[in-house]
Amino acid sequence: MPPSLHQLVPTALALSSLAAQAVPVTVQLRGPGGQPLAGAAVAIEVKGRTVKTSTTKAEMGQRDRQFTPELLVVQTGTAVSFPNFDAVRHHVYSFSPIKVIDIKLYSGTPAEPIVFDKPGVATLGCNIHDRMSAHIVVVDTPTFGRTDDKGQVAFDLPVGEHVAKAWHGGQKSTNLQSVKLEVPAGGGPVALTLAE
Template sequence: MLSHSEPALLLAAALFALAQAPAAIAAPQGLMVVDTAGQPVAGAVVSVLVRGVRATAPSGTLAQLGQRNKQFEPTLLVVQTGTLVNFPNFDTVRHHVYSFSPARPFEIKLYAGTPAQPVLFDKPGTATLGCNIHDRMLAYVHVVDTPHFGVSDERGRLTIDLPGGEHTARIWKPAMGEKVPGQEVRFATTAAGAVTLRMNP
C-alpha cells in the first residue's frame, strides 16, 4: 500500500524523467541553409540550443586545428564551450599562431611539432586566428554553447541529432565577422525530410 507521500514522489520522478527524455530520444534531422533567393548557403555554422542539455563539453574534450602547407587545416573549426584545442604544426617551417579576439586571445610563439599544452576555449564566440610569420594564414574557431551543431556542405545541407519539437537555430558564417553571434531562426523538427533555414541578408 502506498503512503500519502509516495504518489507525490512517483509524480516527481516521472516529471524528472520526462524532462530528461529529449536528449535521450534525439534523432538525425536534416537541415538546409538557404539565402533570401532560396540558394544554398555553404560553410554556414548551425547550432541548436536544446533544453536540458549542458552548455559545456565534458571535461577533457579535445579538438585539433593544424597547419599544413602554410595553411590552417581546417580553416573553420566549430567546438563546444569547454573544449581544448591542439594546434599541431605539420610543416617543416615554424609557425607563430595567435588570436587577438576577445572570445579567446592567445599566442603560441614560434614552434614546430605539437605544443605541450592545448588551448582551452571556455566561452562562446569566435576567435580569428593568424600566423605572425605567414600573413596569408587565416582560420576561425567558433565556440557554441551546445553539442548540437554542424556546418553546411556545398549544397547547404547538414544533419544534426535533435529531439522532436520546436527549436531555435543560430546560423553564423565567417563573412559576418567575429562580433556577430549569428542569425536566429525558429523551426520544428519533421520526419518528412530536411527543414529549410532561411538566412536574411
C-alpha cells in the same frame, strides 16, 4: 461531457513522448538571397535540454601553410591543440574577444592545448604568413555541425521548436545568428535563412 483527468494524462504522456523522440532532420542553411551556405557552422540548442561544459579535445593544425580545418566548431570548454605539420615555423594568434591567443614562433605541437571557455567566433592568423586565416566557432551545445557543399548538415533532433545558431565566413560580424527551428513529427528537410 468534458474528458476526465484520467483520459487527459495518457494523451499528455503520448505528446511528451513524441517530443522527446529524436527524428532525422537535414538542415539547409541559406543566405539572404536564398543561396546555400557551404562550410558554415550550425549549432542547435534543444529546448529543455540541460548542457554541461565539454571536456573533449580538438585540433586546428597547420599544413601547407594553411590552417586545417579553416573552420572548426567546438563546444564550450573544449581544449584545442595547434600542431604544426609544416617544415616552417608558425606564430598563431587571435585578438578575438572570446579568446586571445599568442603562440610564439614554433614547430611541432605546443605542450598545452588552449581551452575555449566562452561561446562566439575566434578569428585566427599567423604572424609569419599573412594569407593564413581560420575561425573557431564555440557553441554552448553538443549538437553542432558544419554544412556541406549544398549548405546541408544532418542531425537527430526531438520534435518541436528549438533555436539554431549559425555563422559563416561571408558574414560581416563574428556574432552567431539565431533562427527558430521547427522540427516536424516525421523529421526531414528544414530550410533556415540567415539575415546576412
